[in-house]
Amino acid sequence: MTITEAIKNRRTIKAFKPDSISEDDLLSWLEAASYAPNHRLNEPWGILVIGPETRSKLNHKKDFGGAPVVLAIVSKPAGTPFERDENIMAVSCFVQNFMLAAHEAGAGVYWSSMGNLPQNREILGVEQDYDVVGVLGVGYPAEVPAAKPRTPISSKITHLA
Ligand SMILES: Cc1cc2nc3c(=O)[nH]c(=O)nc-3n(C[C@H](O)[C@H](O)[C@H](O)COP(=O)(O)O)c2cc1C
Numbered sequence: 001m002t003i004t005e006a007i008k009n010r011r012t013i014k015a016f017k018p019d020s021i022s023e024d025d026l027l028s029w030l031e032a033a034s035y036a037p038n039h040r041l042n043e044p045w046g047i048l049v050i051g052p053e054t055r056s057k058l059n060h061k062k063d064f065g066g067a068p069v070v071l072a073i074v075s076k077p078a079g080t081p082f083e084r085d086e087n088i089m090a091v092s093c094f095v096q097n098f099m100l101a102a103h104e105a106g107a108g109v110y111w112s113s114m115g116n117l118p119q120n121r122e123i124l125g126v127e128q129d130y131d132v133v134g135v136l137g138v139g140y141p142a143e144v145p146a147a148k149p150r151t152p153i154s155s156k157i158t159h160l161a
Helices: 001-011 023-033 052-058 081-104 120-123
Strands: 044-048 069-075 108-112 132-140
Touching: 001 081, 023 081, 044 081, 052 120, 069 081, 081 108, 081 132, 120 132
Parallel strands: none
Antiparallel strands: 044 069, 069 132, 108 132
């Protein structure tokens, strides 16, 4: 699998097999994810491993597709709005890396943005000024949806003088 193939063939997974994910595999995908670009090497990500009690309180409409592992990925606070945005950008790269590493291993991820809603922040015990970039269901896919077609990229390009 080339990097381009991994990028194009990764899908958001919404139905998982019950098979567990080994701790070693999970750590190796998170470790790969940490090679994401990040300004001043501030490594602004944090990982919350969500247990059954917290998961049921989150009450996700599809229970994260039955994923055996659920993580929340947080972005640490910064001194200025500019740097906070930078942190969220770096953590988004971290999440994409994580999804691609999981995909390479035959696993998949459901990225939900619900974690940053006020009531869910409280359930997750997220400190003020942290951002929850995603709540991720992680597991082996029971179903892989077809790719949704993308807009031709040429229509997104603007040439500046
Ligand atoms: C920041 C972010 C938040 C997302 N939040 C949700 C979500 O709350 N619920 C959901 O079903 N999908 C969510 N997704 C997944 C997108 O719906 C999905 O990436 C999109 O449909 C394209 O499908 P693909 O990932 O299979 O290419 C999110 C994706 C991103 C990047």
